[in-house]
Amino acid sequence: MWGDWHQVWEIVSQPDNVPIVALLFLVPFYVWYACRQAFATDRLIAQLETDPQLAKTHHRKVFPWKAGWDREVHVWPYLMRIEFLAAIIVTIILMVWSITLNAPLEEPANPNLTMNPAKAPWYFLGLQEMLVYFDPWIAGVVMPTLIIIGLMVIPYVDANPLGNGYYTYRQRRFAIWTFLFGFLFLWVIMIVIGTFIRGPGWMWFWPTQTWDHNRLEFAVNRNLDQIVGIDGSWLAHLLPQTLKASSPIIARAIFGIFPLVLYVILAAYLIHLICNLTAFSRKIYKRMTLLQIVTVQVLLVLMLSLPVKILLRLLFRIKYIWVTPWFSI
Amino acid sequence: MPKENGGNKRTGLLEKVQEDAKALKEFFREKGKEELEGLKEPEKTQLFRSIFRVKHDETPRNRALSVLTNLFFHLHPAKINRDAVRYSYTWGMGGITFYLFVVLTFTGVLLMFYYHPTKIQAFRDILYLENDVPFGKLLRNMHRWAAHLMIIAVWLHMFRVFLTGSYKRPREFNWCVGVILMVLTLLLSFTGYLLPDDQLGFWAVTVGTNMARATPLLGHEGPFGAQLGMTPYNDVRFALLGGSIVDANALLRAYIWHCIAIPLIAAIFMGVHFWRVRKDGGISGPSPVMLESEIKEEKGPRPVILRPSGMR
Numbered sequence: 001m002w003g004d005w006h007q008v009w010e011i012v013s014q015p016d017n018v019p020i021v022a023l024l025f026l027v028p029f030y031v032w033y034a035c036r037q038a039f040a041t042d043r044l045i046a047q048l049e050t051d052p053q054l055a056k057t058h059h060r061k062v063f064p065w066k067a068g069w070d071r072e073v074h075v076w077p078y079l080m081r082i083e084f085l086a087a088i089i090v091t092i093i094l095m096v097w098s099i100t101l102n103a104p105l106e107e108p109a110n111p112n113l114t115m116n117p118a119k120a121p122w123y124f125l126g127l128q129e130m131l132v133y134f135d136p137w138i139a140g141v142v143m144p145t146l147i148i149i150g151l152m153v154i155p156y157v158d159a160n161p162l163g164n165g166y167y168t169y170r171q172r173r174f175a176i177w178t179f180l181f182g183f184l185f186l187w188v189i190m191i192v193i194g195t196f197i198r199g200p201g202w203m204w205f206w207p208t209q210t211w212d213h214n215r216l217e218f219a220v221n222r223n224l225d226q227i228v229g230i231d232g233s234w235l236a237h238l239l240p241q242t243l244k245a246s247s248p249i250i251a252r253a254i255f256g257i258f259p260l261v262l263y264v265i266l267a268a269y270l271i272h273l274i275c276n277l278t279a280f281s282r283k284i285y286k287r288m289t290l291l292q293i294v295t296v297q298v299l300l301v302l303m304l305s306l307p308v309k310i311l312l313r314l315l316f317r318i319k320y321i322w323v324t325p326w327f328s329i
Numbered sequence: 330m331p332k333e334n335g336g337n338k339r340t341g342l343l344e345k346v347q348e349d350a351k352a353l354k355e356f357f358r359e360k361g362k363e364e365l366e367g368l369k370e371p372e373k374t375q376l377f378r379s380i381f382r383v384k385h386d387e388t389p390r391n392r393a394l395s396v397l398t399n400l401f402f403h404l405h406p407a408k409i410n411r412d413a414v415r416y417s418y419t420w421g422m423g424g425i426t427f428y429l430f431v432v433l434t435f436t437g438v439l440l441m442f443y444y445h446p447t448k449i450q451a452f453r454d455i456l457y458l459e460n461d462v463p464f465g466k467l468l469r470n471m472h473r474w475a476a477h478l479m480i481i482a483v484w485l486h487m488f489r490v491f492l493t494g495s496y497k498r499p500r501e502f503n504w505c506v507g508v509i510l511m512v513l514t515l516l517l518s519f520t521g522y523l524l525p526d527d528q529l530g531f532w533a534v535t536v537g538t539n540m541a542r543a544t545p546l547l548g549h550e551g552p553f554g555a556q557l558g559m560t561p562y563n564d565v566r567f568a569l570l571g572g573s574i575v576d577a578n579a580l581l582r583a584y585i586w587h588c589i590a591i592p593l594i595a596a597i598f599m600g601v602h603f604w605r606v607r608k609d610g611g612i613s614g615p616s617p618v619m620l621e622s623e624i625k626e627e628k629g630p631r632p633v634i635l636r637p638s639g640m641r
């Protein structure tokens with residue numbers, strides 16, 4: 001049933017979902033806020049680049065400056081009054097929020113009564129949403145680990161010395177697009193989908209579409225080897241007698257390596273191209289050490305695998321690329 | 330005469346008392362006036378000076394000293410880049426995150442007075458808190474919403490640090506400390522989710538910890554887990570929950586992680602984080618823009634890992 005606005009309201013107004021609704025406003029606001037400052041700086045940079053004489057004398061900030069002004073101000077009171085003000089405002093917001101909205105409390109925990117849908121806390125919904133496309137060991141363990149490692153290596157692989165301490169877009173295009181892609185698409189949007197779109201059985205319900213607890217989705221997803229028709233009959237001729245029975249399994253395990261290797265090569269090449277898109281990015285690329293390049297490649301190839309797998313699932317209904325007896329990807 | 334004298338004596342005493350009283354009144358009035366006058370400048374009182382140690386006036390020296398001689402304020406430098414106090418640069422998100430951590434500690438300690446981490450009591454304690462404890466509901470709401478806000482603030486803080494390129498040399502390591510802080514913040518929130526012992530927390534934590542089953546090598550359903558002898562009774566999930574299902578032991582473990590271990594670890598990392606902000610040269614900007622033509626050519630190979638940090 002469509003047009004179920006009541007349910008939309010029920011989801012949106014659930015107290016625990018308020019942070020996500022807030023996120024829907026806050027994130028675009030701060031993206032805009034940062035862009036505005038970045039573009040202002042970029043205009044200044046463009047101006048200074050075309051006018052070397054000005055570059056020598058300009059104070060190089062977008063903020064007003066007059067000769068004779070102090071470059072530094074006292075923390076007390078100029079910074080601390082802002083801090084105290086911020087604390088007061090946050091306290092007021094928190095008070096109003098706490099008076100108007102109650103923290104949820106459901107029935108006592110009952111292992112025999114499954115919640116449907118059983119959702120993780122909202123900040124982990126991105127990972128839970130990943131479970132649709134990957135097995136739990138990837139979505140729940142490998143990906144989070146990679147996110148943490150990936151974030152931590154950023155400072156050590158970014159060879160671009162520009163844009164340290166000011167907002168800019170022109171000077172850091174690649175870094176900014178990569179981060180925005182990861183943060184907005186692969187994290188925030190996944191959370192929003194997990195909150196507002198996923199219903200019972202973790203099935204896809206568009207907003208205003210009523211959650212149907214009896215809906216069944218038939219498993220139409222197939223593995224790549226099934227689509228290609230790998231059944232091991234061909235391999236069976238090559239194997240010794242003792243292994244003949246398991247030839248389908250072995251055939252699949254061997255077959256799956258090929259598309260994966262193909263993906264890694266294609267993705268790595270794509271990333272290489274993007275890294276060398278402009279004269280500036282080629283310059284930065286030259287500054288990178290081999291270790292830095294390899295690290296960036298490995299992490300970005302792994303990061304890209306998520307949207308690629310999502311596309312494969314949505315377009316071709318592919319479940320696994322590589323099936324082995326121990327794990328599947 | 331004696332009568333008179335006696336009378337005189339009596340009136341003398343009375344007069345003396347009256348006089349003394351008058352003098353005393355005058356004395357007190359004078360003193361009181363003086364002291365009331367003094368209270369108009371509380372910063373000149375002995376009490377004030379004993380606490381703040383420096384005179385409070387608007388000389389640059391004393392403005393600097395009032396920051397440097399205060400344990401809480403001296404996390405700050407005495408002076409700061411004039412543009413760095415603008416909201417537009419830092420969005421105040423690091424400070425707000427820290428303030429929310431303080432609010433959470435405060436409300437959390439109050440909540441601990443009413444909460445027992447046992448299967449029998451936990452849920453009832455929440456009901457009691459909501460319905461009978463004065464301001465109990467407000468207390469619980471504030472703790473909950475401050476936790477959510479803190480997560481949003483941490484993400485926005487990380488976002489702004491990224492967009493201003495503040496992780497670049499010499500602040501690489503502080504960025505890593507920050508990443509750990511973010512993970513700790515998420516874990517704090519997650520461990521707290523189970524404590525009300527209701528359906529919401531129970532299933533969220535069940536879903537969350539079920540993923541641990543699939544840990545490669547260490548989970549009984551993970552790749553090569555079974556081959557390494559992992560069962561539901563000895564894998565990482567068992568270690569996290571103190572059992573094979575989310576039950577009394579899991580509640581106790583969540584409680585201890587949530588109320589003692591993680592806050593302690595997070596506080597230590599926050600100390601390091603703030604200290605490093607100062608040692609790395611204070612807040613990164615807004616700094617003068619650098620032009621492409623000013624990039625120094627690198628000579629020879631660049632040892633990423635071995636280069637001494639802290640210099641530009």
Ligand code: HEM
Pocket residue numbers: 419421422423424426427430483486487490493495496500503504505506507508509510511514599602606611612613614
């Ligand atoms: C509990 C969490 C955190 C707290 C309480 C915290 C607090 C702060 C504070 C108060 C500052 C001063 C400047 C400002 O307010 O922006 C700061 C700066 C900084 N934070 Fe955090 N932070 C946290 C998490 C993080 C995270 C998740 C990251 C990055 C992944 C990070 C990286 C940094 C860096 C690199 C600076 C220096 C920025 C500059 O110099 O402009 N912090 N932090």
